[in-house]
Amino acid sequence: MLLWGCAALPVPPLELESAARPQSSSGAEGLFRLSGRIAVSHNGESFSGSLRWSHAAEEDEIFILSPLGQGVARIVNNSAGASLETADGQSYRAADVESLTEEVLGWRLPARGLQYWVMGRSAPDSVAESELDDKRQLRALRQDGWRVDYLGYRMVQGTLLPAKLEVALDERLRVRLVIDDWVLP
Template sequence: MNVVINNHRLVALWRLFFCVLPIFAGCAALEKREAVVTTLIIRPTEDAASTEATNFSLIGRVLVKTDRQGFSGGVHWQHSDISDEILLFSPLGQTVAQINRDLEGVRLITSEQKAYHAASVEDLTEEVLGWRLPLAGLQFWILGTHSPLTFSEIDLDKNGRTVAIRQDGWQIVFLDYFSQQTTKDRYFPRVMELSRIDLKFRLVIDNWKVED
């Protein structure tokens, strides 16, 4: 089953958003999250590595802040269990970087058409872009769930939606969800924030396409 969620108004105005409203400022409505009613502590099991992946694609915006530099722009991410393609765009729509992961490894191509290779997205983005993209966990966190591979703590609201995840040294806070849901009562995040030590991300998702 394919689930497609769109926010056409945000898609049309995403460039204006970058010009007039800092993504980290947010708004009061996004900061008003449901109170935590349950905290789950989850340990990996022996069959965690065989957990079936969720295929998805999304279009959104991202802002990255570190102590020394940052990035803001658009993102287009297509994910499957064996591959990823992530395109990062400037606020004006130019491609800043293309990241590809497959069975052969990871490649990153810059706007100057320079190609870099590595074994992991995390190491490659830190080397080339100056900040670490936590793809191993993010492929699960982006869906409002935890990675099954490592220890995690999950805060849930009264509706069973994830409010926050603490895993692998990261804190992931979910600020807003799309109101549309699947027949499995699954909600998809719209705004989320990731942070650890000197690195902070905010993701605003405008368009989801998820295969269940």
């Protein structure tokens, strides 16, 4: 696991005041900004902290923060590939977020699928199996070897969105997200 130093990355605030009514949930882009908490359990080790994620059509920017709110890792993913900068100034590059986080952090963040899963949808480029609850809301999703369990929803700007989910790859890796704030375009 990446050892977090005392230094901190500057983290921009999540701008809630600029939020407008969201586009239809069937919009191809699924643009969003979110902030919340993350807990990772991987091979007997664990990490918890906060997460800020800005997802745009051309680029993702993900900040992982310590439990005290200090920016400790910044991940950027765009057409040039993925980069990760740590609080101590180290920079890493890879073709995608998944291999980059596995190499640097020791666990795989499934960002390619997660950008859809956090919106309560399957990724459009592969087959998915879904389970609905008695309210016809998505309860679980299986895609690309991952299982996504939806543990809670809340209404955001007129759209019902996941507020709590757990993403698991076998028993070796579990990533739990609690989304506290959503901003939709």
